[in-house]
Amino acid sequence: MSVNDFVLPGDVVQTVKSVRGVTVVGPGLRQNEEKPNTLCVTQAGKLCFKEPNTYWIEGKRNRYIPKKGDLVVGIVVKKVGDTLKIDIGSAEFASLSMLAFEGATKKQKPDVQVGDIIYAKLLNAHREMEPELVCIDSYYKAGKLGVLSNDGYLINISLNLAQRLLSIENPLLRTLGKKIPYEIVLGVNRKMWLFAKKAKDIITLVRCFEAAENQIDKNIIEVCKQFK
Amino acid sequence: MEKLNFSCKLGVLSRPDGSAMFCEGDLKISSFLGETIVIAGLYGPVEVKMQKVLIDKASVECSYRPKSGLPGVEDRLYESLIRNICETSLMAALYPRSAVLITLQEMHNNGQLISCAINAACLACLDSGIDMKFMFGSVTCFLTKQEELCLKPPINEKDIKAFFVFVFDNTKGRILASHTKGSFSKEQYEEALHLSREESKNVFIFFKKSMHTND
Numbered sequence: 001m002s003v004n005d006f007v008l009p010g011d012v013v014q015t016v017k018s019v020r021g022v023t024v025v026g027p028g029l030r031q032n033e034e035k036p037n038t039l040c041v042t043q044a045g046k047l048c049f050k051e052p053n054t055y056w057i058e059g060k061r062n063r064y065i066p067k068k069g070d071l072v073v074g075i076v077v078k079k080v081g082d083t084l085k086i087d088i089g090s091a092e093f094a095s096l097s098m099l100a101f102e103g104a105t106k107k108q109k110p111d112v113q114v115g116d117i118i119y120a121k122l123l124n125a126h127r128e129m130e131p132e133l134v135c136i137d138s139y140y141k142a143g144k145l146g147v148l149s150n151d152g153y154l155i156n157i158s159l160n161l162a163q164r165l166l167s168i169e170n171p172l173l174r175t176l177g178k179k180i181p182y183e184i185v186l187g188v189n190r191k192m193w194l195f196a197k198k199a200k201d202i203i204t205l206v207r208c209f210e211a212a213e214n215q216i217d218k219n220i221i222e223v224c225k226q227f228k
Numbered sequence: 229m230e231k232l233n234f235s236c237k238l239g240v241l242s243r244p245d246g247s248a249m250f251c252e253g254d255l256k257i258s259s260f261l262g263e264t265i266v267i268a269g270l271y272g273p274v275e276v277k278m279q280k281v282l283i284d285k286a287s288v289e290c291s292y293r294p295k296s297g298l299p300g301v302e303d304r305l306y307e308s309l310i311r312n313i314c315e316t317s318l319m320a321a322l323y324p325r326s327a328v329l330i331t332l333q334e335m336h337n338n339g340q341l342i343s344c345a346i347n348a349a350c351l352a353c354l355d356s357g358i359d360m361k362f363m364f365g366s367v368t369c370f371l372t373k374q375e376e377l378c379l380k381p382p383i384n385e386k387d388i389k390a391f392f393v394f395v396f397d398n399t400k401g402r403i404l405a406s407h408t409k410g411s412f413s414k415e416q417y418e419e420a421l422h423l424s425r426e427e428s429k430n431v432f433i434f435f436k437k438s439m440h441t442n443d
Binding site: 006008010012043044045060061127128 | 245246272273274275276317319322323324325326327354355356357358359360361362363397398399435436439440
C-alpha cells in the first residue's frame with residue numbers, strides 16, 4: 001500500500017516515514033499491534049501523506065466525532081440548572097455552562113432558551129466523557145462565539161463539504177458573497193447557520209451548497225452560476 | 229465452478245450514517261427472481277439506552293426485518309449471528325458509552341439470505357466510515373440431494389440437503405462465523421469450507437471495486 005492508493009479496513013501500510021521515531025497518525029489509521037512499525041487501516045478511503053511524517057485516510061465519514069478545539073454549531077435541547085445540553089451531532093449531548101458566556105455572572109445569566117442555536121468551541125472532548133463547550137476564549141472574550149440570531153436558518157451539510165468550505169483557499173463562499181449578501185456560521189460538525197435578508201436568497205444558497213457537495217473545488221463556481 | 233454475481237448500491241437511504249443494498253445471484257434467469265437482496269443501514273456511534281450502556285466499548289445492536297410480518301425466532305438467530313460478527317470486526321473500543329445500530333431489511337430471498345445480509349452489513353459499515361479492524365465477507369455453499377456442492381442455490385428448494393454459511397475476514401482469511409443447516413459428513417464440511425474460502429476472495433474484490441467506484 002502506498003500513498004494515494006485506495007485502501008480498505010484490514011490493509012497494512014508497510015513503509016512508514018518517521019522523524020526521530022515519531023509518526024503522526026490521523027483518522028482512519030492505527031498502529032499495527034503485530035508489527036509496531038506498520039500501520040493498520042480502519043476506514044475505506046484514500047491514503048494521504050504530508051511531509052515529513054503525517055498519515056491519514058480521506059474517506060467519507062458521516063458521523064461527527066468531537067475533537068478538542070473544534071468550533072461547532074449546536075442546538076440547545078435542555079436546561080439543567082446552570083448548564084445547557086447542546087446537540088452537536090455527536091453520540092452524546094455536549095454540556096455548556098451558563099457562566100461560560102462573556103460577562104456572565106451568577107446573578108446575571110445570558111438569555112438562552114431551548115431551541116436556540118449556539119456557536120461554541122469544544123473545551124474538552126474525550127471519548128470517555130461528555131463533550132464540554134464554551135462561548136468565550138482564553139481572554140474571557142466572546143469574539144464570534146455565542147447565541148446566534150433566531151432569524152437565521154440551520155442546515156445540515158456533509159462532513160466533507162464542511163471541511164472543504166472552511167479551507168481558506170475555497171472560492172465558493174467568497175464568490176457567493178459577491179452576488180448575495182449573507183451571513184454564515186460554519187461548524188465542523190456538519191451544521192451550518194445561514195442568514196440572508198430574503199427567503200429567496202436562502203433557498204439559492206442552500207441549493208448551491210447541495211450542488212457543491214458532489215463537485216470538486218475547481219468546478220464549484222461554474223455549477224453555482226446556474227442557480228442565479 | 230461458476231462464479232457468483234454480485235451487485236450493490238451504496239448510500240441508498242438518507243437517514244442512516246451508512247447504507248447499502250446488496251444483491252447476490254443471477255439477474256439473467258428472470259428479473260428479480262433468481263437473486264437475493266438485502267438493504268442494510270448503520271447508525272453510529274449514537275446515544276445509547278441506559279440499560280445497554282457499556283463503559284469500555286460501544287454496544288452493537290442489530291435488528292433484522294423479514295420481508296413481511298414481524299421477526300420470528302429464526303430471524304432473531306440471524307440477528308445475533310450478524311451482531312456477533314459486527315462486534316468483532318468493528319473497533320468498538322474507540323466509542324465507549326455509545327451504540328452502533330445496524331438495521332437489515334430483507335427484500336428478496338433466493339436461498340443465500342444470511343450471507344447476503346452479512347455482506348450488506350459489511351458494506352453499510354464501510355459506507356458509514358466507522359472504524360473497523362477488518363472487513364468481513366460471507367459465502368453460502370449448498371449441498372444437493374445428489375451429494376454435490378454448489379455455490380448457486382438449486383432451482384428447486386427440495387433439492388437442498390444441507391447448506392453452510394461461512395464468514396471470513398479479509399486479512400488472513402480466518403473464519404469469523406459458521407452456520408449450517410441439514411445433515412452432511414465431515415469431509416463435505418471441509419470441502420464446502422475450502423470452496424467458500426476461495427469464493428470469499430471474490431467477495432472482497434467486489435467490495436473493493438464497489439467502494440472505489442463510489443469514492
